[in-house]
Amino acid sequence: MSEQTPGVLGIYSHMDTLIDGIHHFKKAGRKKIKVFSPAPFHAIEEALDEGVSPVRRFTLIGALTGATFGYLFTSFTSLDWILPTSGKPVVSLVAYTVIAFELTILFGSIFTFFGIALNAKLFSRRKTLYDNRFTEDKFGIFIPCSETEYDSVKQSLTEQGAEEVRSA
Amino acid sequence: MKELNFPFRDINRDILRTLEKPSIGYLVLLTGILAGVGVLGFCFATQVRYGMGVAGLNHPVGWGVYITDFVFWIGIGHAGTLISAILFLFRARWRNAIFRAAESMTIFAVMTALLFPVIHIGRAWLFWWLVPYPNQRELWVNFRSPLLWDVFAVSTYFSVSSIFFCIGLIPDIAAIRDRATGLRKKIYTMLSVGWDSSSYQWRHYMAGYGFFAALATPLVLSVHSVVSWDFAVSIVPGWHSTIFAPYFVAGAVFSGMAMVITILIPFRSIFKLERYLTPWHFDMMARLVLLTSTIVGYSYLTEYYIAWYSDDVFEKFIFWERAFGEYAVPFWLMIFCNVIAPLPLWSGKVRNNFTVLFIITIFVNIGMWFERFNIIVSSLTQEYDPFAWGWYTPSWVEMGITFGSFCWFFMWFFLFIKFFPSLAITEIKELAEPPMSGKAQKEAV
Numbered sequence: 001m002s003e004q005t006p007g008v009l010g011i012y013s014h015m016d017t018l019i020d021g022i023h024h025f026k027k028a029g030r031k032k033i034k035v036f037s038p039a040p041f042h043a044i045e046e047a048l049d050e051g052v053s054p055v056r057r058f059t060l061i062g063a064l065t066g067a068t069f070g071y072l073f074t075s076f077t078s079l080d081w082i083l084p085t086s087g088k089p090v091v092s093l094v095a096y097t098v099i100a101f102e103l104t105i106l107f108g109s110i111f112t113f114f115g116i117a118l119n120a121k122l123f124s125r126r127k128t129l130y131d132n133r134f135t136e137d138k139f140g141i142f143i144p145c146s147e148t149e150y151d152s153v154k155q156s157l158t159e160q161g162a163e164e165v166r167s168a
Numbered sequence: 169m170k171e172l173n174f175p176f177r178d179i180n181r182d183i184l185r186t187l188e189k190p191s192i193g194y195l196v197l198l199t200g201i202l203a204g205v206g207v208l209g210f211c212f213a214t215q216v217r218y219g220m221g222v223a224g225l226n227h228p229v230g231w232g233v234y235i236t237d238f239v240f241w242i243g244i245g246h247a248g249t250l251i252s253a254i255l256f257l258f259r260a261r262w263r264n265a266i267f268r269a270a271e272s273m274t275i276f277a278v279m280t281a282l283l284f285p286v287i288h289i290g291r292a293w294l295f296w297w298l299v300p301y302p303n304q305r306e307l308w309v310n311f312r313s314p315l316l317w318d319v320f321a322v323s324t325y326f327s328v329s330s331i332f333f334c335i336g337l338i339p340d341i342a343a344i345r346d347r348a349t350g351l352r353k354k355i356y357t358m359l360s361v362g363w364d365s366s367s368y369q370w371r372h373y374m375a376g377y378g379f380f381a382a383l384a385t386p387l388v389l390s391v392h393s394v395v396s397w398d399f400a401v402s403i404v405p406g407w408h409s410t411i412f413a414p415y416f417v418a419g420a421v422f423s424g425m426a427m428v429i430t431i432l433i434p435f436r437s438i439f440k441l442e443r444y445l446t447p448w449h450f451d452m453m454a455r456l457v458l459l460t461s462t463i464v465g466y467s468y469l470t471e472y473y474i475a476w477y478s479d480d481v482f483e484k485f486i487f488w489e490r491a492f493g494e495y496a497v498p499f500w501l502m503i504f505c506n507v508i509a510p511l512p513l514w515s516g517k518v519r520n521n522f523t524v525l526f527i528i529t530i531f532v533n534i535g536m537w538f539e540r541f542n543i544i545v546s547s548l549t550q551e552y553d554p555f556a557w558g559w560y561t562p563s564w565v566e567m568g569i570t571f572g573s574f575c576w577f578f579m580w581f582f583l584f585i586k587f588f589p590s591l592a593i594t595e596i597k598e599l600a601e602p603p604m605s606g607k608a609q610k611e612a613v
Contacts, residue, residue, distance in 0.1 A: 014607075039597035085312075122361045122362050136176060
């Protein structure tokens, strides 16, 4: 059983209030806040301003690996036991392009999946407070902090429009 | 998008309602479908027991209904990825409500298609010979063969579509998890793989989702192109054509989109999802059916023009025979169903009339099956040498397996709609106005 991250969770009903809250806490120097929302929204993404996801690198590396593997695999296996047919080149790169293309897509997709899983920390146990309504219609801000800060953070969240506040 | 602007809570409630205890009607239908799968099993067992002789396949027609079914089902699988990937990249907002059902159909259609190479090879227990690996002489498979390209294309398509589909399901499974209790909660907790709707998860998820769409777009176009090259790379008259790839892809989207409409029309009524699957969605899908119908019709004409222009006697003969020979009935059925029957879709009133739309899409499904039958069978029966000609009639085993394949496809769809949301909860929420306090407006006043 993994340990819970200490912190305070504020639950919001409205997205505009939530965004104001994000701006407030970021301005106050709280960089590691975690925001919950029932769907992805550009407005929240802009307020958090977290930069570009590194998943794209996984996709690129996967796609390049697939293309390279596709050409090398087909070429080396053809050269392993040379069997000339109908005057066609032993290493028929045009024909192998079809296989290299498919493997580019396949490896690119598999690597993208791992990119999402690793970066979004899928398949791991949740360490922060959570509310079941986040997948329905509620928004939330979780602020990691030490127990001594609980009261002040709770007060800040309430002032920033949080309708319910809980601590870990 | 005013009409899909519902409160988030209503969206959860309405869509998750489809997962509630099945009705008697659902169970009766599912039982009938399972009986159909039994027919598939029985016919396949008969073929395994007595050999390929029970199928109508014989020289010169080695590819018959099984390959027709394979190409047909791969084609059906194209609409889902078109809707989920290509329309996602184009930001077509009408895809959000329908893509989940269409995407699930892709998976199930490809699962159905994958049965046919196994059934077709006869010794089904040796299907793993299709997989590229060195034989006992350390000799690898022939990577120049279009049949092997097919193995790569279809298996990649199935793998990528499945990953894309499962990734898309994760946030919605989390929504089920958060409402479920007891054993259901445990199962959906496991399936939701730790999803918590947090900003960092959404950030990486959306980035990855975009890349999946970008990868799936060329893939979906490549798959039916590769399937078409199974034919086009040969020198069989009627097959050896450069237009086959775009012609097959258009046909695939045509049949797939028609199947999506055929399924979603009863689905929206049964599950009372009229608010989410509106006439506007069906109008847009019907327009795509109409567009691809014209491309398919144009391709039929082009084939005839090329046969005439090439002045190749064998090519001209095959195309004459298709229209007026032994297989004229399937040919004219194909022309009627794929070119004539969709013409009323030019009218907006027809596109908004669900009964007529349903009937037209049934015609399209029939027509597209016969299109594949025509291409495959008519070319093989009367290839170059008249002394080697021979006719082909599907046997009851082949027809039983074809019928059973439809039941197999519907079985998966029926099971899916009871265990997972067939409309994407989070994507419909993206269309709706998020709840706002209106604080900014109040302050401005």
